[in-house]
Amino acid sequence: MKISTKINLLTTAWMIGILIVANIVIFVSFMKFTVSMEEIVLVQRAKDIIDELNTYGTQSNTRDILKDNLTSHTLIRMIRPDGSIEEQVTNDRHLTGLKGKFSKKPQVEQRVIRIRQGEKQVLIVRRPIIINKNVVGTIEISERLLGLELRKDMLIFILTITTILAGLLALLGGRWLANTIMRPIAEMIGTMEKIERSGVPQKIAIPADKKDELQKMAATFNRMIERLQTNMEKQKQFISDASHELKTPLTIIKSYASLLRRRGTSNKEIADEAITAIDSEASRIQKMTDTLLALATLENEVVLEKNVIDLAKLSMEMVRNFTNVYKREITLKVSDPPVIFEADEEKIKQLLIIFLDNALKYSANKIEMEVEKNENSIRIVIKDYGIGIPAHELANIFERFYRVDKARSRSTGGTGLGLSIAQSIVKLHKGEINVTSTEGKGTTVELRFPL
Ligand SMILES: Nc1ncnc2c1ncn2[C@@H]1O[C@H](COP(=O)(O)OP(=O)(O)OP(=O)(O)O)[C@@H](O)[C@H]1O
Ligand SMILES: [Mg+2]
Known part of the structure; x- marks a missing residue:
C-alpha cells in the first residue's frame, strides 16, 4: 500500500x-x-x-x-x-x-x-x-x-449525517495532507530514478522557504550527490592524469624505438643512447604502475594489519639503511625508547621511506629525524635543509601526480604519488600530517598518531 x-x-x-x-x-x-x-x-x-x-x-x-x-x-x-x-x-x-x-x-x-x-x-x-x-x-x-x-x-439522524459528512471531509483532507507530505518525496524518488537511469548524479531542487524534515532529507541527499560528483570528478581527473603521465615516457620510448629502427643498427652511439633511454623510461612506467596499484589498494583498504611495533627500533633500522645506500648524513633522535605503538608495520615503513626519500631528493645537506612519545600521541619529525616548497604550493603537494617543479622532478625521477600514498596511510592510522617549509631553506614534516 x-x-x-x-x-x-x-x-x-x-x-x-x-x-x-x-x-x-x-x-x-x-x-x-x-x-x-x-x-x-x-x-x-x-x-x-x-x-x-x-x-x-x-x-x-x-x-x-x-x-x-x-x-x-x-x-x-x-x-x-x-x-x-x-x-x-x-x-x-x-x-x-x-x-x-x-x-x-x-x-x-x-x-x-x-x-x-x-x-x-x-x-x-x-x-x-x-x-x-x-x-x-x-x-x-x-x-x-x-x-x-x-x-x-x-x-441520531443528525449525528449520523454529520459523522458521514465529516468522514468524507476527513478522507478528502487526508488525501490533501498525504499529497502535500508525499510530493517532495515523490520528487526525490523521481530524481533518484533519473539518476539510476542516466548514471549522472543530480541534485534535488529544495524550496528555500521550508525548514522541515523533508527539506533536511533533500539537503542530505544533495550533499551525498555532491560528494558522489566530487568523487567521480576525482576519478576522472585521476584517470586523465595517469594516462597523461604514462604518455610522456611512452612517447619517448616510441621515438627512440623508431630512431633505433632507422639508424640504430649502423650507429652504436645512437643505439646505446636509445637503449638507455628506453630502459630508463620503461623503469619509470613500471615504478609508476606499481605505485598506482599500491595507491588504489590503499584507498580501498579499510582494515589494517595492526601489530605492536617499536617505532624507535624501526626508525633506527631505516636510518641505517638509508645512510648506507645514499651515503648521506641522517641524524636520529629518539626520546625515551622504546616507542611502542600499535600500527601496520609495513605501511609505517613505507611512510617513512616516502618522507626520507623526499628529504633526500629535495635537499643536499644533512637530514634530521626525531621520534617522540607523548602522553597520548606519537610524533615523528623529518627535517631537511633543501630547496623547500613555495607557500602557495603547500596545499597541492598531497594531490596525486602533483610536483612543484615538473622539470626538476623529472630529473629526480619522481611520479608525484608519494605524498598521496603517505596521506592515505596516515589517514588509515587516524593520524595527521603537518608540512612546514620555507623556499630555499628547507622543509619540516611532522606526523602525529594518536595512542
Ligand atoms: N622535502 C621536500 N622538499 C621540497 N619539496 C618537496 C619535499 N617533499 C615533497 N616536495 C614536493 O612535493 C612534490 C610531491 O611529492 P611526492 O613525494 O608526492 O612526489 P615525488 O617525490 O615527486 O614523487 P614520488 O615520491 O612519487 O617518487 C614533489 O614533487 C616536490 O616538488
Ligand atoms: Mg616523493
Missing part, C-alpha cells in the same frame, strides 16, 4: 473514531439532560397535586383533582399503603399496564414498555402523601417521554 493511502486511511479512521466517541457523549448527555428536565416537571406536578389534595381534597373530588392535572399520555394514581389503587386517571391506555407501587419515600423511575408499534419510554415519579407525619398514600405519575422519543430519533 502506498504511504499516502496509508496516511489518508489512518487519518480518516482516526477522525471517524473521535467523532463516534464525541457523538456518543453528546447523545448520552442529551438523553440524561432531557429526562432530568422532565423529571423536575413531574416532581413539581406531584407536589402540586398533593398540596391541592391536602387543601381542597374530599372523598368525592379526588378524581377531579387528579383529572385536572392530567396532561397528554399521562397516568396519575393514588395508591394506598397496602398497594391497592384508590384512584386512577389516564388518557393513555398503554400506561394502565404498569403496576402501581406504594412508596414512603420520593421515587423516580424510568421504564420501557413494549407495544406493537415499538418501545415507549416512560418516566414514573412517586411522592408520599403525608398527613400528621403519617404516610397515608402515594401519588404516582407516569408519563410517556414523547419529546425524548422524538428528539432521540432526530439526534
